[in-house]
Amino acid sequence: MNRNYLIRRLLIAVPSLLGISIVLYTVLALAPGDPFGELATNPNVPAEVRMALRAKFGLDDPIYLRYFHWLVAMIHGDWGFSFVSRVDVDTLILQRLPATLFVIGSAQLIAILVALPVGVLAGTRPYSVFDQIANTLAFVGFSLPTFFTGLLLILIFSIQLDWLPFVYRSDINAHGLQWVWEYIKQAIMPVTVLGLFQGASLVRYVRASVLDVARLDYVTTARSKGIGERRVITRHIVRTALIPVVTLVALQMPIVFSGAIVTEQIFRIPGIGSLLIASILANDTPVVMAVTFVFACLVVLFNLIADVLYGWLDPRIAFR
Amino acid sequence: MAAAGKEKARRFSPTLEAWRRFRRHKLAVVSAVILLLMVAAIAIGPLLWRVPINEIDFTAKLEGPSWNHPFGTDDLGQDVLARLIYGGRISLAVGLSAMAVACIVGMLVGALAGMSRGSVDAGLMWLTDLFLSLPQLPLLLLVIYLFRDGLKAVLGPEGGVFVMIVIVIGGLRWMPVARLVRAQILSIREKEFVEAARALGASRLRIVLNHILPNALGPVIVAGTIDVAAAIIAESTLSFLGLGFPPDIPTWGRVLFDAKDYLDIAPHWALFPGALIFLAVVSINFIGDGLRDALDPRRVL
Numbered sequence: 249m250n251r252n253y254l255i256r257r258l259l260i261a262v263p264s265l266l267g268i269s270i271v272l273y274t275v276l277a278l279a280p281g282d283p284f285g286e287l288a289t290n291p292n293v294p295a296e297v298r299m300a301l302r303a304k305f306g307l308d309d310p311i312y313l314r315y316f317h318w319l320v321a322m323i324h325g326d327w328g329f330s331f332v333s334r335v336d337v338d339t340l341i342l343q344r345l346p347a348t349l350f351v352i353g354s355a356q357l358i359a360i361l362v363a364l365p366v367g368v369l370a371g372t373r374p375y376s377v378f379d380q381i382a383n384t385l386a387f388v389g390f391s392l393p394t395f396f397t398g399l400l401l402i403l404i405f406s407i408q409l410d411w412l413p414f415v416y417r418s419d420i421n422a423h424g425l426q427w428v429w430e431y432i433k434q435a436i437m438p439v440t441v442l443g444l445f446q447g448a449s450l451v452r453y454v455r456a457s458v459l460d461v462a463r464l465d466y467v468t469t470a471r472s473k474g475i476g477e478r479r480v481i482t483r484h485i486v487r488t489a490l491i492p493v494v495t496l497v498a499l500q501m502p503i504v505f506s507g508a509i510v511t512e513q514i515f516r517i518p519g520i521g522s523l524l525i526a527s528i529l530a531n532d533t534p535v536v537m538a539v540t541f542v543f544a545c546l547v548v549l550f551n552l553i554a555d556v557l558y559g560w561l562d563p564r565i566a567f568r
Numbered sequence: 569m570a571a572a573g574k575e576k577a578r579r580f581s582p583t584l585e586a587w588r589r590f591r592r593h594k595l596a597v598v599s600a601v602i603l604l605l606m607v608a609a610i611a612i613g614p615l616l617w618r619v620p621i622n623e624i625d626f627t628a629k630l631e632g633p634s635w636n637h638p639f640g641t642d643d644l645g646q647d648v649l650a651r652l653i654y655g656g657r658i659s660l661a662v663g664l665s666a667m668a669v670a671c672i673v674g675m676l677v678g679a680l681a682g683m684s685r686g687s688v689d690a691g692l693m694w695l696t697d698l699f700l701s702l703p704q705l706p707l708l709l710l711v712i713y714l715f716r717d718g719l720k721a722v723l724g725p726e727g728g729v730f731v732m733i734v735i736v737i738g739g740l741r742w743m744p745v746a747r748l749v750r751a752q753i754l755s756i757r758e759k760e761f762v763e764a765a766r767a768l769g770a771s772r773l774r775i776v777l778n779h780i781l782p783n784a785l786g787p788v789i790v791a792g793t794i795d796v797a798a799a800i801i802a803e804s805t806l807s808f809l810g811l812g813f814p815p816d817i818p819t820w821g822r823v824l825f826d827a828k829d830y831l832d833i834a835p836h837w838a839l840f841p842g843a844l845i846f847l848a849v850v851s852i853n854f855i856g857d858g859l860r861d862a863l864d865p866r867r868v869l
Contacts, residue, residue: 506705
């Protein structure tokens with residue numbers, strides 16, 4: 249792992265962030281309607297005031313100038329002001345971000361915990377009964393849309409059995425261990441929904457990767473040296489097979505975010521996904537733009553992490 | 569000799585061979601049958617099940633499955649089966665059209681990138697990577713939020729939403745196809761038969777259309793199949809979030825969205841559309857898996 253590689257990766261991330269911001273801004277600029285449309289139709293606002301406001305916000309400038317203004321403001325942390333909540337957008341997002349990251353993080357953890365052993369077992373016994381069952385279940389798992397699994401879990405565990413709450417609350421009236429228990433109880437369903445969906449696709453990647461590695465020569469060498477099968481699998485195969493899986497976990501992030509938006513909406517988790525939906529329904533453009541941009545930044549960040557981890561884990565990668 | 573003669577008597581064509589391989593994937597065959605049944609049901613269903621989708625009957629609201637209403641009724645007493653048959657048409661149509669958009673854009677970009685070396689290739693691949701790292705659902709929601717009213721005014725509420733959803737879903741899913749096509753072209757264009765065609769004086773366009781693309785089609789078909797499933801999920805997700813089709817167009821996701829608040833008193837209302845989405849998606853995915861086995865001639869079974 250050398251420093252040049254890291255720096256180069258960081259430098260590649262910058263243009264992709266810029267590219268994403270250009271795409272987002274173009275979408276916004278192409279959209280019909282005007283952020284000041286409300287003012288324009290409001291008879292109490294005189295025309296001069298409207299013109300002054302437009303000039304102040306630079307709405308009559310050419311598009312590339314407006315883009316640069318917007319970009320500079322975003323970089324300075326001036327993300328605008330929510331029309332609906334009357335709060336700065338960045339404080340609003342910072343309030344909501346921990347819940348999202350908590351759910352996504354735990355879901356990834358569960359996905360990995362489920363997918364690793366199942367994928368390795370299936371990959372080391374290809375075409376066995378276990379492999380076929382695991383493969384079929386994985387297919388079923390990632391064909392089940394998160395909104396349907398979420399509703400199913402609510403139906404079974406909240407309505408029929410009444411074990412778990414189906415509304416996520418950030419203000420639990422309890423202290424100490426009781427609080428922790430309540431918090432875990434309300435997180436079980438959303439995390440399971442997301443985790444199983446992620447785990448299902450991960451199983452297939454782990455299996456494919458294990459299959460690829462298991463037929464390499466060094467594995468045969470290890471076996472012929474008389475190393476036990478269990479040791480060959482855990483020490484030789486899995487270690488190498490996990491390298492591409494690490495990358496895939498990070499590259500799956502865009503899909504995880506899509507799932508998180510749906511899950512947050514179903515279980516009413518106060519994260520940035522439900523914030524996005526609420527702002528869309530309330531026509532709160534600054535928040536919508538900022539949340540989309542945050543999602544994009546998170547995706548780029550995770551891609552970066554994937555690349556760096558990959559370079560660190562796999563000595564075969566050349567740092568040119 | 570007898571065996572060789574028998575071998576010769578058996579006809580072999582790429583299609584036949586693909587079908588023979590496809591048949592080996594039991595789950596894919598079962599899925600194909602299920603999907604065909606679903607398509608048949610939504611195609612001829614309205615002829616057999618003549619209950620209107622918007623007949624409101626408050627005396628029969630939120631009823632469970634019965635002979636009069638096999639899938640039960642919703643909160644307005646509308647027949648869920650009739651609504652799901654109608655919605656299935658839209659959901660599958662969205663899936664197929666979005667897949668077509670994704671494949672066409674992907675093949676165009678991939679072919680352009682694959683055939684032109686240098687900066688065009690690099691630029692297009694940078695664009696592809698950029699699109700791959702866009703957060704799909706947030707962007708989908710953003711575009712729909714911004715363009716919803718404009719397109720509704722131009723194309724009417726139903727057509728506008730349909731066109732927009734198809735274009736947006738297709739426009740965010742072309743990247744895998746583009747990469748596949750480019751990779752295929754890079755390897756195929758160095759093959760001898762392409763060189764032969766070039767030596768005969770075939771133009772670049774002819775080489776791409778007649779010689780390279782047909783050989784690159786297998787992976788594209790597989791990716792396209794899976795895109796149909798992904799597009800169905802994307803449309804259902806949008807409708808489920810209340811941002812897809814309007815309430816009077818009961819796509820499967822929309823029915824689920826309406827039903828989710830009545831989960832405790834009328835679970836059937838949510839279970840049927842959810843099960844249909846799942847069934848459609850899982851069978852399409854299995855068919856894609858079977859096609860992957862069937863369309864790879866190098867694969868030994």
